[in-house]
Amino acid sequence: MKEIFTPDMRLSEIIDRNCNLVQVISRVGIGLRHAGLRASEACNLAGIDSDTFILICNVYSFQDFVPSGEDLAAVSIPDIVRYLHGSHAFYTGIALRNLEAGLNHLVDPCEESMKEVVMKFFIGYKDELEKHFAREENEVFPYVSAILDGRRPEGYSIDQFEEHHERVDEKLEDMKNIVMKYLPGECHEEMRTWVVMELYRLRDDLRRHTYVEDNILVPVVRNLEKDGE
C-alpha cells in the first residue's frame, strides 16, 4: 500500500495525490481557499475532527485500506454523518442532475423509442437512489443522533439498516455498459465519452460511500448500542 494520509500533511499535498478528494473536502465543509493549510488546521477552522477527516480520505483513496480498531474507536460519528449527508446532497443535487442532462444530450439524435427506453432506465435508477438516500436521511441519521444522545429509540437498530442496505452500484454498472457498448451509432459520440467517465466516477464514489457506511458507521454505532445496554 502507498503511504497513507496523515493530519499533518497539507491539504494541497493530499489533493495532489488524489484529485477526487476535492469533492470530499467540499462535502465536509472545508473551503478550497484553505488548501494551503495542514489538514489538522483546516479541519479546526471547519469544526471537523481531523482524524475522522483523514480516515475518510484514506478509505476514499486506497482500495486496500482497512480502518483499524483504533481508527474506529477514535472516529467522530457526527462528522461521519456530516460527510455522508454532504455526499447525498452532492449525488442528488449535482451528479445525478448533470448525468441526466448529459444523457438527454447523448441520445438526442436517436429515435424517440430508443430515447425513451434509455431515459426511463436512468430515471428509474435515479428515483431508487433518491429513495435510498431519503431513507438514510429520515430514518438512519436521526436514529444515530438519538443513540449519540444516549437515547435508544424503540423498534430500530443499526442491524436493520445493514440488513436492508441494498447495493446501489449494480444498476449504475449496467448503465455504464449500456451507454458504452449498446447505444445505437447515431448518438452523440463526444457526449458518450463524457457520460461514461461520469458513470465510472459516480460508481467509484458510491462504492467508497457505501464502504464508509458499512465499515465505519455500522460497527461504531453497533458498539454504542451495546454500551447503552
Place this chain on the structure above:
Amino acid sequence: MENRKTVALIIPSEIVSEGLVSILEGSRLFHVEEILRDFPKPSDTRLSNLDPDVVIIDPVVLDFRCRKEGRSKLADICESVVIALDGPAVTEDMIKPYDGSISIYDKQGDVIRKLQGALDSHQSDPAAEGGELSAREKEILVCVAKGMLNKEIADQLNLSIYTVITHRKNITRKIGIKTVAGLTVYALLNNLIDMSSVQ
C-alpha cells in the same frame, strides 16, 4: 485464503476423500468446501449455492449405465470444472466426457497439476465475456425482460430451474448487464422485444 480455488467432492469412500482433502489443502492452492457421499438429489441445493471452481466426482456414485452422464448432469447444477476420479470400477469411455481426470494412484504433484491444467483450459472457453448470445440465451433474455421469474421460464421452455440460472449467469457474463431493468433495456435496444411487451 481468498485466492484458493474452491472444490467440492462427490466421493463415497472416506479414505479416498480424506486423502484428497489432505493433498488439496496441503497445496495451499485449493480449498475443499463440501464433501458429498452421493450424487446430489434435485432438492439438494448445496452444490448450486456453492458453485465451486472444481467438482471431483467418483463416477461410481452414478448407476453403471449413466456414469458418462455425470458431466452433463452437473452442468445443470453448477458451472464448475468437473474432474472424474479414475479407479478400478471406472473405464476410459466413462471418463471421456469430463473436463479431466485424476487417478487414485497419482502422485500429489500430478493431482494438483491436472486440476490446474483443467482449470486453465476451462477459462479460455470461447463463450467467455464479449461473446454472442446463443439462440437459447436470447430466448431466456426475452423472458427475463418480460418480467418472468426463473420458475416460470423453466416451465415455459421445459428446462430445469438450474439450467435457467446457468443461462442467466452466462448472459450476464457475456453482455455485462446484471439487473432485470438493465437486461430489459438491452433487449429493447437490440430489438429482441418491443416496447408493448414490457409495459
